Amino acid sequence: MTDTTQKRKEMKERFNARIRELTSTKGQNTQILSKKAYQETIEKVKWTKKKTSSKKPEDYQRLKRYDVLTIGNIEKLIVPVKQTDLIKFYVHTEEVFQIIDETHISMSHAGRNKMSTELHSRFKNITREMINIYIELCETCQKKPSSGLKTKHANSxxxxxxxxxxxxxxxxxxxxxxxxxxxxxxxxxxxxxxxxxxxxxxxxxxxxxxxxxxxxxxxxxxxxxxxxxxxxxxxxxxxxxxxxxxxxxxxxxxxxxxxxxxxxxxxxxxxxxxxxxxxxxxxxxxxxxxxxxxxxFEAMFGIKARIGLKPRLPEYMLPNINTEEDLETFLTAGEVPVSVPESHDDMKYEDNRINIVLPGPxxxxxxxxxxxxxxxxxxxxxxxxxxxxxx
CATH class of the missing domain: 3.30.420.10 (Ribonuclease H-like superfamily/Ribonuclease H)
Incomplete structure (x- = not known):
């Protein structure tokens, strides 16, 4: 195991320990979900959707907050979507480090505000507290010189x-x-x-x-x-x-x-x-x-560089979305059969608008x-x- 791999493993362990501490201070209504609670919520949502009568107020509240998206043979908890909405995922605590880590590195060790904006566009329950914990543990970020000076960008x-x-x-x-x-x-x-x-x-x-x-x-x-x-x-x-x-x-x-x-x-x-x-x-x-x-790019055009669908959809969804009709079906039905990694832990959430993967050696x-x-x-x-x- 290389030094870098060992440091990353230790950082993940410290991060998960801090997340467990954070979760222990929250009430029952917290959206921070353990893997067990995540799976239980999926089953409750599926069961509630099948009920045709005698629904209780908590059933309606659950369906207002959650829906289930089936990707191949994997079920993911998402925010209920309307026809024009982009999909927002819920994640469990065992996924959080990988998602924040990949996004942070792809954004060249961006600060809390940029990270929050980026992650909140794709994930419902990754909080600013989680992002703060990660940045506090990131050695590269802690070595950055603090400065109140910011580059002044010209107007158009x-x-x-x-x-x-x-x-x-x-x-x-x-x-x-x-x-x-x-x-x-x-x-x-x-x-x-x-x-x-x-x-x-x-x-x-x-x-x-x-x-x-x-x-x-x-x-x-x-x-x-x-x-x-x-x-x-x-x-x-x-x-x-x-x-x-x-x-x-x-x-x-x-x-x-x-x-x-x-x-x-x-x-x-x-x-x-x-x-x-x-x-x-x-x-x-x-x-x-x-x-x-x-x-x-953003200084010139006022927006970040975009690379097709990759900024909004996880990598493993993309091979089966080949036409506009495929995309519309996915967004409206919330279900698309795709090939996914055998191990759930191997799935990666990438934003290639920033982490640009280019052809070449x-x-x-x-x-x-x-x-x-x-x-x-x-x-x-x-x-x-x-x-x-x-x-």
Whole structure:
């Protein structure tokens, strides 16, 4: 057993002990359910639904609070749903740690408020007290420096005032030899594009695609050369005379370039050199990282990045929902036959809007030496022949 696995096991034991203490202080009407109480409640709900007469007030209260959803051969306790409602699950105490743990890690160790919002959208009886207990036991969270300062995010009127453009030299892949990094500095939202050359004409052409979708900034800057930024602006004007921009000062961008290359190396995993295939996924991962206040995606668009149905449904439900009719049947009837893990404990509750699982090589194998990404060469040295194209 690795140290990490052992620490996780010990943390789970301490968490469950605290939950037992919490449960002991609650009254009979608590929604914190042991596994035994959870199964008993399911049986009571099923029995109450079968009663055709002589229902008591507590029967109506039970049916108002609970319903049972059958997933394959597993019965889950849920909040009664109307036709347009999303399903909210009740969970028992033996499931709580796994659910909170997976959500917390997928959200890059988010704080209590973000965790509460996320978990309460899917689970009825995971309380703020439970989340607080988990965060108190999380070593990573306890090591975070406390600060009252928060990043100030620009409003939509400021989103395209200034941008950073950087070029990274790469090993050849399908004719491409460079990566263009475009970042909106107000929101930190980035876009990554492959380049075949460091030609100003090609760079301007790629930027034009971005500007005609997201709008153009007022100022364009580059960490290597004001002259390069100026020539890009001039080339953009040749293609689009109505576009008036200016170039800004040389601005340090090593952290941006380093972070992008590090994420790309992790995606490559030492198993492939086809870096062009990973750009769009690295772009999404970086834009979805909400470790500081909010993600760049949310700052730009006002919502978190979404990945289809996965944010709302457990992973094991998804293979049997293939059409809109399947989805409607599931939401209205509350029952769908699916293949589920043999062990109930193996089921995972994931939010892939945040914990984004992307195609590509294994992220656990970081064969950095197999990939030649020339960060220093790019930041410190450019193909200056490109600067003479417009002179």
């Amino acid at each position: 009127q400021d989103c395209t005032t200034r941008c950073q453009v950087e070029i990274i030299g790469m090993e050849p892949d399908n004719g491409y030899t460079n990566i263009l990094i475009y970042q909106d500095l107000a929101t930190k939202f980035i876009q990554l594009r492959p380049l075949k050359t460091q030609s100003v004409i090609e760079i301007a052409d790629v930027l034009l695609d971005i500007f005609t979708i997201f709008g153009a900034p007022c100022i364009l800057q580059n960490s290597v050369s004001k002259e390069l930024a100026d020539n890009i602006v001039k080339q953009l004007y040749i293609t689009w005379p109505q576009l008036k921009m200016v170039h800004g000062p040389e601005t340090e961008a090593y952290e941006l370039v380093s972070d992008v290359t590090k994420r790309l190396k992790i995606w490559l995993g030492g198993n492939t050199k086809k870096w062009t295939e990973g750009l769009r996924f690295v772009q999404l991962l970086k834009n979805s990282d909400d470790s500081s206040d909010k993600s760049a 294994s992220h656990d194998q970081l064969g950095f030496d197999n990939m030649d990404i020339k960060i220093e060469d790019t930041v410190m040295k450019m193909d200056h022949d490109a600067l003479d194209e417009l002179s």
